Amino acid sequence: MSFYDQPKDVQLIFQTARESLATNRKPAPKPKFTESEFDCSDDLFEVRRASEWMSTGDKPERPKMLFDSFWFENELCILFADTNVGKSVLAVQLGHSLSIGQPIGNYKLELPPCPVVYFDFEQSAQQFESRYTSGNQAFKFSPNFFRAELNAAAGNVRNYFDRIHYTIEETVKRTSARVLIIDNLTFLGKEAGGRALDALATMKFLKMLKSKYKLSILALAHTPRRNPSRPITNNDMQGSKMLINFCDSAFAIGRSRQDPQLRYLKQIKQRNAAQLYGEDHVCLFKLLSEDNRLHFYPLGHDREQAHLQPKNYIDHALRAEVLALQQQGLSNRQIGASLGISHTTVGRWRDAD
Numbered sequence: 001m002s003f004y005d006q007p008k009d010v011q012l013i014f015q016t017a018r019e020s021l022a023t024n025r026k027p028a029p030k031p032k033f034t035e036s037e038f039d040c041s042d043d044l045f046e047v048r049r050a051s052e053w054m055s056t057g058d059k060p061e062r063p064k065m066l067f068d069s070f071w072f073e074n075e076l077c078i079l080f081a082d083t084n085v086g087k088s089v090l091a092v093q094l095g096h097s098l099s100i101g102q103p104i105g106n107y108k109l110e111l112p113p114c115p116v117v118y119f120d121f122e123q124s125a126q127q128f129e130s131r132y133t134s135g136n137q138a139f140k141f142s143p144n145f146f147r148a149e150l151n152a153a154a155g156n157v158r159n160y161f162d163r164i165h166y167t168i169e170e171t172v173k174r175t176s177a178r179v180l181i182i183d184n185l186t187f188l189g190k191e192a193g194g195r196a197l198d199a200l201a202t203m204k205f206l207k208m209l210k211s212k213y214k215l216s217i218l219a220l221a222h223t224p225r226r227n228p229s230r231p232i233t234n235n236d237m238q239g240s241k242m243l244i245n246f247c248d249s250a251f252a253i254g255r256s257r258q259d260p261q262l263r264y265l266k267q268i269k270q271r272n273a274a275q276l277y278g279e280d281h282v283c284l285f286k287l288l289s290e291d292n293r294l295h296f297y298p299l300g301h302d303r304e305q306a307h308l309q310p311k312n313y314i315d316h317a318l319r320a321e322v323l324a325l326q327q328q329g330l331s332n333r334q335i336g337a338s339l340g341i342s343h344t345t346v347g348r349w350r351d352a353d
Contacts, residue, residue, distance in 0.1 A: 099144035105298035
């Protein structure tokens with residue numbers, strides 16, 4: 001029986017009960033925090049109402065290009081490549097470019113000249129000097145461009161890697177740097193193993209620096225040995241899963257089969273622009289030594305496939321290592337794991353004439 005089929009006196013009792021419940025209902029609880037308690041600038045989290053995170057003014061300004069669409073202002077960008085391909089050469093060239101406010105070739109640069117710090121964990125002072133000196137003539141770097149290397153006189157210190165992190169942050173303060181270049185990521189981890197936990201700690205530190213000081217950061221990373229007949233992907237970066245998730249952008253340098261000095265750049269990840277330089281439109285450069293310096297000279301664009309080794313390519317130096325390990329009784333999988341190549345490649349190279 002519905003409410004309206006009930007006798008009138010029963011309906012009156014129900015109606016009175018409803019009104020009584022509505023009158024005695026407790027008011028909605030007030031917000032737990034007062035406005036003054038939202039001041040949490042020293043806390044781990046910044047807490048605001050969701051509506052306060054919404055932009056109410058003009059749209060934020062588009063990030064400025066530092067190296068065309070490869071790297072933008074306030075990004076943590078990773079540049080990765082194999083050993084001896086020219087990562088450090090390009091990194092120094094980019095640092096100098098930003099310090100004087102002049103682009104590399106026709107690749108766009110939208111930031112005015114600014115202080116740049118290049119943390120060099122790879123080269124000694126003598127090795128660095130030799131790359132930027134011809135005879136008695138040294139390349140003239142901008143006073144805005146700083147280079148830092150580990151101080152051998154510091155000796156052994158406690159909490160060594162924590163000390164490195166602290167010193168990098170202090171250097172940012174002293175130089176008023178807007179750009180950091182880290183060469184390379186291995187030296188900021190707890191050990192030179194490329195483990196996931198080490199990569200995570202390193203990327204957290206760099207992201208903290210980026211946000212705290214509004215920095216643009218370029219971090220260099222290695223690739224394990226890769227098959228040069230295949231296009232470069234994010235899986236070719238050492239510690240790729242962790243690094244690619246945490247960075248804003250990434251690009252790679254590939255070696256061309258057409259010329260020992262020919263290189264190409266390929267976009268791997270981007271957030272602030274569409275992909276312009278993928279495998280159908282990589283950027284070509286020649287590694288030259290002129291004007292008292294090593295540098296990348298732009299040559300245009302091409303398809304990546306034109307610069308890869310043929311599928312039946314054999315690295316004869318690496319094949320010699322394969323055969324030596326085979327003589328020790330190792331399986332194809334064990335050899336592949338040891339040399340950083342697939343077990344199928346091991347089998348193909350082992351059986352090649």
